[in-house]
Amino acid sequence: MNRWLRHHRYALAVALRRLRQYPFSSLANIVVIALILAVPILGASVLQSSQPLTREMSTAPELTLFLKSDLSPATQQSLLTRVREQGGERVAQARLMPRDQAMAQLRADPTWARALDALPDNPLPDALIVTLRDSDAPAREAADVAQAWRQWPEIQEIQLDSEWMRRLESLLAFVRVSLGLLAIAVAIVVLATVFNTVRLQALTQREEIAVARLVGATEPFVRRPFLYLGALTGLAASLLALLLAWLALTPLNVILGGFARSYGVDWAIHLPALTDLLLSGLLVVLLGAIAARLSVTRRTRF
Structure with a gap:
C-alpha cells in the first residue's frame, strides 16, 4: 500500500512539475477548455432558473x-x-x-x-x-x-x-436539446485538447521516458504522470469555468433583473446545484484522464 501511494505521489509531483515547466502552453489549454465549459454552465443555469418561473406562470x-x-x-x-x-x-x-x-x-x-x-x-x-x-x-x-x-x-x-405556454415549453425543450449537443461538443473539445497537450508532452519527454525504460520502468509507471497531467488540466479548467460563469452571471442578473421587474416578476439566474457542478467537474476530470490515456498509449512505446 505504501509503495502504491508513493508511486502515485511521485506521478502527481511529476505532473505538477510539467505544468509549471510550460506555464504559457498549460495556461492556454486550460483557458480554452474553461471558456468552452463556461457556455453549457451558463445554459444550464438559465434552464434550471427558468423552471420555477414557468411552473409559477403555468x-x-x-x-x-x-x-x-x-x-x-x-x-x-x-x-x-x-x-x-x-x-x-x-x-x-x-x-x-x-x-x-x-x-x-x-x-x-x-x-x-x-x-x-x-x-x-x-x-x-x-x-x-x-x-x-x-x-x-x-x-x-x-x-x-x-x-x-x-x-x-x-x-x-x-x-x-395557454398557447403561449406551449411556445415557452417548446423553447425550453429546444434549449435542453441544444445543451445536450453542446455537452457532446465540449467533451470532444476536452478530449482533443488534452490529447494534443499530452502528446506534445510525451514527445518532449521522449528521451527521459526512454532512459526510464532502460532502467526497468514499467508501462504504468511511465504512463501515470501523463494521466495525472490530463486530470489536473480538466480539474483546473472546471474550476476556472465555474469562476467565469459566476462572474458572467453578475452583470446578466443586473440586466435581466430590471427587465423582469418591469413585468412584475422577480427572477434571477443562479448556478446549477452543487451536486450537478461536482458531477460535471468529475466528468471533465475523467475525460482529461481518458484523453491522456489514449494519447500516451500511442506515443510512449518507443
Whole structure:
C-alpha cells in the first residue's frame, strides 16, 4: 500500500512539475477548455432558473369554449355537465359565461364602453370557461383536451389561453436539446485538447521516458504522470469555468433583473446545484484522464 501511494505521489509531483515547466502552453489549454465549459454552465443555469418561473406562470391554463348561437339554456347546462364529466381529473373548474354577462364585464371597462355603445346588439357568443389543473406539461394537456372538444357539434370555436405556454415549453425543450449537443461538443473539445497537450508532452519527454525504460520502468509507471497531467488540466479548467460563469452571471442578473421587474416578476439566474457542478467537474476530470490515456498509449512505446 505504501509503495502504491508513493508511486502515485511521485506521478502527481511529476505532473505538477510539467505544468509549471510550460506555464504559457498549460495556461492556454486550460483557458480554452474553461471558456468552452463556461457556455453549457451558463445554459444550464438559465434552464434550471427558468423552471420555477414557468411552473409559477403555468399554474392555471384556461380554455374558452365559444358555443353556437342557437343553443338553449338547457343544452348549455348539459354541455357544461358533459365537460366536467369527460374532463375528469384534468378539469379544476368549469363555468358558463352567458353572452349578456360577458358584455356587462366589457362595458365595465372604460376603454371598451364607448366602442360597445356603437354596436346595435350584443355580438358575443355564450361560452364555457374551463380551468385545467396544473401538470408537468400544461400546454400539451390543454391542447389535447381542446382537440377532443373541437369535435363536439355544439362548439363553435375554442380559444386556448395557454398557447403561449406551449411556445415557452417548446423553447425550453429546444434549449435542453441544444445543451445536450453542446455537452457532446465540449467533451470532444476536452478530449482533443488534452490529447494534443499530452502528446506534445510525451514527445518532449521522449528521451527521459526512454532512459526510464532502460532502467526497468514499467508501462504504468511511465504512463501515470501523463494521466495525472490530463486530470489536473480538466480539474483546473472546471474550476476556472465555474469562476467565469459566476462572474458572467453578475452583470446578466443586473440586466435581466430590471427587465423582469418591469413585468412584475422577480427572477434571477443562479448556478446549477452543487451536486450537478461536482458531477460535471468529475466528468471533465475523467475525460482529461481518458484523453491522456489514449494519447500516451500511442506515443510512449518507443
